[in-house]
Amino acid sequence: MTNLKAVFDQQKVFMPFIVADDPDVETTVKSIVTLAENGADVVELGLPFSDPVADGPVIQAADLRAFKAGVKTATVFEIVEQVRTQTAVPIVLLTYVNLVYKYGYDAFCQRCQQLDISGLVIPDLPLEENAELKAIATKHHVALVPLIAPTSGKRITKIAAQATGFIYVVSAMGVTGQREQFSKQLATTIAQIRAVTTVPVAIGFGIHSPQQAHELGQLADGIIIGSAIVKLMAAQPVDLQAQLANYAQSIKQALS
Numbered sequence: 001m002t003n004l005k006a007v008f009d010q011q012k013v014f015m016p017f018i019v020a021d022d023p024d025v026e027t028t029v030k031s032i033v034t035l036a037e038n039g040a041d042v043v044e045l046g047l048p049f050s051d052p053v054a055d056g057p058v059i060q061a062a063d064l065r066a067f068k069a070g071v072k073t074a075t076v077f078e079i080v081e082q083v084r085t086q087t088a089v090p091i092v093l094l095t096y097v098n099l100v101y102k103y104g105y106d107a108f109c110q111r112c113q114q115l116d117i118s119g120l121v122i123p124d125l126p127l128e129e130n131a132e133l134k135a136i137a138t139k140h141h142v143a144l145v146p147l148i149a150p151t152s153g154k155r156i157t158k159i160a161a162q163a164t165g166f167i168y169v170v171s172a173m174g175v176t177g178q179r180e181q182f183s184k185q186l187a188t189t190i191a192q193i194r195a196v197t198t199v200p201v202a203i204g205f206g207i208h209s210p211q212q213a214h215e216l217g218q219l220a221d222g223i224i225i226g227s228a229i230v231k232l233m234a235a236q237p238v239d240l241q242a243q244l245a246n247y248a249q250s251i252k253q254a255l256s
């Protein structure tokens with residue numbers, strides 16, 4: 001299994017996010033490979049969900065395209081299976097907990113292990129409720145990546161202290177999507193995390209420009225970009241792969 005910490009130790013990590021089966025399996029597979037070949041150090045792959053409370057309009061629209069294509073959890077694993085014939089890029093899945101529960105915690109984590117999926121990011125699974133899944137994920141060497149917001153307050157140290165893989169620092173409250181400003185509190189939050197763990201920290205929510213990637217990359221060990229990339233996919237241009245390649249290169253360059 002790919003060790004996420006080792007990936008973060010080697011470089012400032014650029015982690016693009018796309019939605020599985022948006023708009024079809026072939027495009028998702030191709031796009032992951034393109035991103036991996038053009039600077040993505042880890043790819044975050046989203047499982048489309050019917051009630052994505054933390055997702056903004058761009059990602060919700062991508063979920064709808066995937067549902068139109070008939071996406072199921074099994075489709076997501078099929079996509080990764082195809083990707084694995086072409087690249088060993090580290091992959092984490094972004095999913096709401098209900099999808100994992102329905103598939104079966106053990107079956108889900110076992111499939112992740114088989115496909116070298118390094119971690120799970122589950123925005124609606126609070127620390128207080130993660131014990132059962134965490135034990136099963138750990139058994140299969142899959143990291144359960146916690147999310148921390150600047151508003152997490154006193155819970156920051158508690159969440160950080162038990163983190164594995166990396167810590168997803170949400171740059172702001174609200175839903176995913178592009179933002180122009182980032183809170184000054186981010187630096188404080190990251191300092192609080194650093195005080196209790198050496199687990200790497202990645203910032204996501206709102207990042208879209210190389211300049212932002214550069215600035216936030218100074219604060220953290222990596223950055224995550226979703227909506228800006230999903231927006232490129234939404235337009236379905238004929239040269240999508242070239243556009244993804246250019247964008248990924250520009251972000252990776254700004255980070256290093």
Ligand SMILES: O=P(O)(O)OC[C@@H](O)[C@@H](O)c1c[nH]c2ccccc12
Binds near residue numbers: 123177
């Ligand atoms: O789209 P943005 O603002 O670039 O943020 C990343 C984000 O899309 C991705 O990590 C993500 C997609 N869905 C989520 C739900 C919760 C937390 C994070 C996410």
